[in-house]
Amino acid sequence: MDFAIPARMQPILDGMKRFMETEVYPLERHGGRFVDLVPALKQQRERVKEQGWFAPQLPKEHGGMGLSLQEHALVSEILGRSFLGHYVFNCQAPDAGNMEILIRYGTDAQKATWLAPLARGDIRSCFSMTEPERPGSNPTWLETTAVKDGNDYVINGHKWFTSSAQGARFAIVMAVTNPDADPHARASQIIVPTDTKGFEFVRNISVMGHEGSDHDSHAEIRYVNCRVPRANLLGAEGAGFLIAQERLGPGRIHHCMRWIGICERAFDLMCARAAEREIAPGKKLGEKQIVQEWIADSRAEINAARLSVLHAAWKIDTLGLHEAREEISCIKFYVAGVMQRVLDRAVQAHGALGITDDTVLAAFYRGERASRIYDGPDEVHKIVVAKRALKKHGVTA
């Protein structure tokens, strides 16, 4: 076993960290609107391209850095330290996942039309799966339908948390095409340009007090007799759930390492605050044992979480997604829990300042509460892990 960071990665990671600190952090506006930042972010994207870091998760033939999953995990950790990092590097959800699907399942025509401009950062996209009336925890149970009519699909349904729909050029829509098939084989993924008639943008949902904007938003969408060519189907008909699962596996690594980045930034802020803040003349906050305990518990938990994610990434790289399913589910809920606790301690260590938008902490605190819900709530992942453990003892629970 060798825990050393690959030699070729270290200078890249160091450079990215410096770039984040000097170019990206200064752009953060914790209470503000994403759309107002877009021009400045675009400028930084150009500088990232100059460094050869753009879309780092992509294979080289698609313009990326050709990283292994574990290597990209280390990148994701650095970028995750700011809400803006992944966007500036063009590896943000949901676009990164959509690029992955297009690479793996897209026809040449689909790649030319949708993947290439996404990879260049010229357009944005969204992923339209979650429905308000159906539980996200049970992604095989969908109400949106896509019915074949001549050379078209006609889509009807109601979606929400179609994140980043505002300003996106196209959506990948999960819709039931084979209602009589086995539950896991009912849905398909279909590309729907957002200017298609019947793609009805209802609203950006207000989340934790904010409607959001542009890339940083979560839309409610209605599909009303929304007609697209059958050529827009991704992969096989009925393969929608399978493709979604494949997309989510590495996506969870990306998220988890992004969360580790958040943890590390919060940890640094907590320590800096403890080191600087006087609570009585000449007495620093950091001299207080309760604060020391927060720091120590956070350090131990972040270390443990980080190794767990890197291990899962290594297992996917070496043994494949299927073999790593238990580990992926474990880190999904475990790391989200660590992040919530670390953020809570960092907020508390900052006192009144911690709940203001004068630091990034409050934005992380309210914004990342979602981490325990999206891509499968904690409970779903826990049950996956338990059932696999029980199966080894001969039980199908």
Next chain:
Amino acid sequence: MDFAIPARMQPILDGMKRFMETEVYPLERHGGRFVDLVPALKQQRERVKEQGWFAPQLPKEHGGMGLSLQEHALVSEILGRSFLGHYVFNCQAPDAGNMEILIRYGTDAQKATWLAPLARGDIRSCFSMTEPERPGSNPTWLETTAVKDGNDYVINGHKWFTSSAQGARFAIVMAVTNPDADPHARASQIIVPTDTKGFEFVRNISVMGHEGSDHDSHAEIRYVNCRVPRANLLGAEGAGFLIAQERLGPGRIHHCMRWIGICERAFDLMCARAAEREIAPGKKLGEKQIVQEWIADSRAEINAARLSVLHAAWKIDTLGLHEAREEISCIKFYVAGVMQRVLDRAVQAHGALGITDDTVLAAFYRGERASRIYDGPDEVHKIVVAKRALKKHGVTA
């Protein structure tokens, strides 16, 4: 021991609960601005006056209901179920505390000028104690000064979390008047009309993503050679800290019971969601044991927290503030912790819906993170409790 709710209170509480449900809840806009609600809230205030419920915490001679602290605690629980409740009934912080100070320490002139219109709900006020450069956990260590100059005080200093300053008619300012006295006797409380020259409103601080507005805001203020008559002094010079402590004791009961109200509303929402939400065809969320555990843990903790607050209120009512100090500190951190856990579970039970502003939960979740910080952070209260316990064993820790 008798845990029965006093017979005279039950119908009042029932009426208030109905009023809240039919008149107040419908006004809630969880992602919106308070200032936009003010006209509608004013109408409801008139209806509250018609019921004889306005400013219930005040003695009858000041227009209130003449409730004991324990009785008002029960009222506060009902009103706390909505962010709007206390405002509509004119017992909201910081006005309620300021009224209390004026009743106890105000001269007849101060009462006529400031208490009477506050009690009628004609004006609002704020309390200007916390300073950004000094820890709120150590309220005897302030930098703002008030220097006597002829018949005036000249105030200089920097404050923040002067909550509700926007639109307030006056502030009660904590400023050091006796810098050479014992730490607990250095500061005084002084009334400063907000239109006084040198009362400089810097900004509404963005908190958890929102700048807030009107009553629902937290201002940063600079006092720059701000001159007010010495007649604006409240109580004795140097008594500022003592008055603040007296104000905070019952204030913590109000807050804690408000939090119990929040817990109860979140609990109801969680149960309703569990009872309604299908997670598979014919399968309700509430059939899941993990959700059942959230419900049970919440129920037990809310019960325990509620009794603790009512007991502390009873102890203040019967034995006085001083005797109840340990209990007050216990509930301050204990109830805030229960609330945070209950809200977290209720959010999780709602899935994606829980983080949206389509229910009140997200607003409670982000808005009440502050509860573990204001009026003394958890840690300060814990140390108070521990030191009192250790003192009984002969130790001055």
Next chain:
Amino acid sequence: MDFAIPARMQPILDGMKRFMETEVYPLERHGGRFVDLVPALKQQRERVKEQGWFAPQLPKEHGGMGLSLQEHALVSEILGRSFLGHYVFNCQAPDAGNMEILIRYGTDAQKATWLAPLARGDIRSCFSMTEPERPGSNPTWLETTAVKDGNDYVINGHKWFTSSAQGARFAIVMAVTNPDADPHARASQIIVPTDTKGFEFVRNISVMGHEGSDHDSHAEIRYVNCRVPRANLLGAEGAGFLIAQERLGPGRIHHCMRWIGICERAFDLMCARAAEREIAPGKKLGEKQIVQEWIADSRAEINAARLSVLHAAWKIDTLGLHEAREEISCIKFYVAGVMQRVLDRAVQAHGALGITDDTVLAAFYRGERASRIYDGPDEVHKIVVAKRALKKHGVTA
């Protein structure tokens, strides 16, 4: 609401506390065998009788103090501070519960034969319900049968955790008499003298490293064609489960207040240790904030737990067992959890001493782990609470 301890109880409680401290604590031998203490305990029982405190939970006509449940709860708290307290006062489980059953369901003959000597402390008894092959969490599912044969019942089955069987004069056995009835109406309670042929004592089960002895033991029993007269039936045939439920309700109050007593003793020991122990020359353990946090969290949780139990007792006293079912289930798991945390902190505060038997803490720590299991494990009570909450929302989960 009135939280004052009844005037008539305070001097009794004070006297009992003094008695415990001067007469009972000195008898404790934390690593030793109960049976070796019995002679000394018997002497103290005589002194308790002289005070008029013996079997305090019993009605006066049966020689007790005629206390309300809430009053006895306060007594149980005092006695609970030592493992020996309830025994010395003759209100220990399982005898107290058995006396309760005999009072309510016993025939005159049964009362004369079994209740009278129990109440006098002349004999001991046991309660034989739990079966190794069947979950204690599902008490309607039993394998032990009692088949009528002439004027007798013939009992066959396998029991364990028949606590205190060693040295007991009789057992109350739960056995299925009506296998075809509704699950809740299948079992009956039958008195079986322990010298009956076929009452086979297998062993005292080693629990947390100790086999125990005499009253302080948990036996495994086999009933092999064990024949007793039908006159030994308690109450109606098929009423066994109902009687058990009735017995457990007040029993849970007794247990919970005993646990509060344990908490209070551990809390006192923790504070005393913090006040005395030097961790560096001139530096007391209690000056450390982490220890202060343990003390404060424990104080707040014990207060909250204690009020919850007293409230549940009051509700049983005033509204009856049925109305208080939710509260009883809440305190069963909530108080056991508080106790576990308080004991854990007290052990940790004592360092190496905490795990030795030089204090009572280690005995409480290992001995009371059972509290989250006996009389219904946490999980069963949580589900009871959740289902009642959900029922109010129209769901039968």
Next chain:
Amino acid sequence: MDFAIPARMQPILDGMKRFMETEVYPLERHGGRFVDLVPALKQQRERVKEQGWFAPQLPKEHGGMGLSLQEHALVSEILGRSFLGHYVFNCQAPDAGNMEILIRYGTDAQKATWLAPLARGDIRSCFSMTEPERPGSNPTWLETTAVKDGNDYVINGHKWFTSSAQGARFAIVMAVTNPDADPHARASQIIVPTDTKGFEFVRNISVMGHEGSDHDSHAEIRYVNCRVPRANLLGAEGAGFLIAQERLGPGRIHHCMRWIGICERAFDLMCARAAEREIAPGKKLGEKQIVQEWIADSRAEINAARLSVLHAAWKIDTLGLHEAREEISCIKFYVAGVMQRVLDRAVQAHGALGITDDTVLAAFYRGERASRIYDGPDEVHKIVVAKRALKKHGVTA
């Protein structure tokens, strides 16, 4: 980064696991006395020697397997699954640590006399540092003295938790030789044969209800004018604390991996129980979501803890003890916490069976509560971690 287990280790680990399951587990008597097992354990030691596995942690020249720390960590995990494992393989504390000291600091004569028979398993030893009157958390503050008198040291002092003293041939005693030196340079380590006059064995301390025996015991010792030759000094005079620190670093890896072994065994038992136990006819315990959550939380925490320990071992192997201090402190408290939670869940999943000695769980539960105290309590390690983190921000807390 490469998380694969070294190819040469896997068959060794597999063989050891089989050996443990077939030869060692069957010897366990959870409520019994160690001394009664010694004959059978000695037989198994011979079989371990035949396999070439004896004293695996030792360099080959001393008869061991010459493993790296990380490799031995993997061995320790397997052996830790039983209380008997390390003893059977002769890598049990405190002998393993004493062998390490002798290898590094022993003179040739000391090695011949003490190390060689220890390595062969012919004798046992103990480590006599902790004092009842002085906090183990502050190991530089000792009262035991060793005064030079001619060619001898004369030792006086009072020790406890001199574990395994009963039956040991010698003790390594920490005693103050240089009282006027810097606190970290006051004490020395001295070999004291247990048959020396003045080495007074007071008692085996009763711990969690058991006095223990032989290797499995914790003695109280008085040193009364106990005279040994100065040639018994280990390393330099005044180097006692330094040597102790060096010994504890790898020792903590051994302990932590032993705890992981305990976790894994408890996890297996919990899953097996969940898979087998019927809670209603045809209904398995493992179908219950609460139990599934215990399994999942345990799996994720064990994974995270295990990787943290292996990482710390790797860091010691590659960068040295000093560079890995933060990681060592992190795992010491983090893994002990994980173990406590996993054991608690496994006990609860077993219901009444869980607290009996019919499984190993109760023995682990009560026996390993000590893990959060020995080798530095949680709190000491947390403060080490926090101070190092704060130092990076320029604070000496």
